[in-house]
Amino acid sequence: MVHGKRWNLLNTLFLTGTLALAVVLVPWRLATSGLRWSEALVFAAMIFAVGTAISGGYHRLFSHRAYKASWPVRFLFLCFGAAAFENSVLKWSSDHRVHHQHVDTEKDPYQIGKGFWYAHWTWVMEAKELPLAGVADLEKDPLVRWQHRHHFLIGAVVATIPLWIGLATGNVLGHLVFGVVLRIVMTHHTTFFINSAAHMFGSRPYTDANTARDNWLLAPLTYGEGYHNFHHLWQWDYRNGALWYQWDTTKWLLNVLGWMGLVGQFRRVPEAAMTRARLHMEEKRLHERLSLASPGVATPMRDRLAAARLKLDTALGALHDRHEAWQAKKAEWRAKGLAEAWREAKAERRAALALHRAELRMAWAEWKAARLEVRSALVYA
Numbered sequence: 157m158v159h160g161k162r163w164n165l166l167n168t169l170f171l172t173g174t175l176a177l178a179v180v181l182v183p184w185r186l187a188t189s190g191l192r193w194s195e196a197l198v199f200a201a202m203i204f205a206v207g208t209a210i211s212g213g214y215h216r217l218f219s220h221r222a223y224k225a226s227w228p229v230r231f232l233f234l235c236f237g238a239a240a241f242e243n244s245v246l247k248w249s250s251d252h253r254v255h256h257q258h259v260d261t262e263k264d265p266y267q268i269g270k271g272f273w274y275a276h277w278t279w280v281m282e283a284k285e286l287p288l289a290g291v292a293d294l295e296k297d298p299l300v301r302w303q304h305r306h307h308f309l310i311g312a313v314v315a316t317i318p319l320w321i322g323l324a325t326g327n328v329l330g331h332l333v334f335g336v337v338l339r340i341v342m343t344h345h346t347t348f349f350i351n352s353a354a355h356m357f358g359s360r361p362y363t364d365a366n367t368a369r370d371n372w373l374l375a376p377l378t379y380g381e382g383y384h385n386f387h388h389l390w391q392w393d394y395r396n397g398a399l400w401y402q403w404d405t406t407k408w409l410l411n412v413l414g415w416m417g418l419v420g421q422f423r424r425v426p427e428a429a430m431t432r433a434r435l436h437m438e439e440k441r442l443h444e445r446l447s448l449a450s451p452g453v454a455t456p457m458r459d460r461l462a463a464a465r466l467k468l469d470t471a472l473g474a475l476h477d478r479h480e481a482w483q484a485k486k487a488e489w490r491a492k493g494l495a496e497a498w499r500e501a502k503a504e505r506r507a508a509l510a511l512h513r514a515e516l517r518m519a520w521a522e523w524k525a526a527r528l529e530v531r532s533a534l535v536y537a
């Protein structure tokens with residue numbers, strides 16, 4: 157006898173029900189009342205707050221421990237994250253850590269090999285309940301335990317903030333359609349795109365050991381989470397768009413919070429390691445193409461590549477050493493304090509000047525001796 161798939165009824169109804177409501181209510185509301193400024197504004201504020209709580213909180217802080225955060229930041233991330241209706245942070249992190257550890261295998265909860273839609277949302281709707289695993293570190297946080305017990309209620313309170321604004325402005329229905337229903341659906345599917353689209357479409361500049369891709373188009377939709385190839389190689393880095401021009405609003409916000417002293421101890425992969433990984437991938441792809449060419453063409457080109465690679469490695473090594481020396485110097489200065497560092501710099505300058513003066517004195521003496529010799533030579537000439 158063949159058993160059909162079992163479905164998690166609550167998850168299935170919630171995901172499909174909110175989507176159906178949005179598909180019906182949004183066009184109806186747009187056709188009958190248009191879109192008001194306040195509705196657009198509340199929608200944008202809510203989707204940004206909830207999405208950032210998932211990206212900066214659920215994902216980078218709790219699942220990957222990429223930085224440390226003070227309790228008010230953790231509290232806000234836990235409250236707004238709950239309003240994404242993607243389960244508690246404990247469950248989310250547990251599934252997500254398994255995804256990283258067993259990516260693309262049978263143990264990966266959202267394995268892309270089972271198809272785009274499976275990785276996108278079918279896995280949520282199937283009745284398979286994975287047990288909590290590998291989150292003992294998170295369970296030590298009382299805020300996390302509190303959120304795990306009440307996440308649905310917390311989520312419901314936060315998600316209905318637009319309704320209160322609606323009550324105050326006499327426009328409950330408009331805020332219900334855009335600020336609550338559409339917002340929930342959009343939050344769901346933008347997050348889900350990272351498990352589906354970011355494992356299918358895009359480039360793999362750092363590693364091809366897994367299916368994760370860098371996709372710049374997804375980055376603005378997911379508050380910077382689109383650089384998934386980078387993320388799978390260095391999951392503990394607090395950035396996902398690590399290059400300065402890559403869109404990563406979560407990283408930018410964390411930098412501001414760090415500057416305010418609310419978060420800190422950011423973990424970053426050194427730039428040289430990123431460049432090396434990128435180089436390795438490029439070299440691998442070029443060699444693959446050269447293996448198809450005739451030996452007459454391939455051999456000199458391989459030598460040419462090897463020579464260029466050697467030069468690059470030397471330059472990278474030198475840059476790395478200079479960077480390390482600078483870090484060491486900075487740490488030394490920080491340890492000593494500014495006043496002491498200034499005194500040392502002055503002493504260094506004084507010693508250097510004394511050396512220059514001594515040199516100058518000797519040079520003058522030599523000049524005088526030469527002058528004397530010339531003059532006496534001229535006298536007896």
Ligand SMILES: [Zn+2]
Pocket residue numbers: 255350351355368384388
């Ligand atoms: Zn992934």
Ligand SMILES: [Zn+2]
Pocket residue numbers: 215219220252256387391
């Ligand atoms: Zn991750």
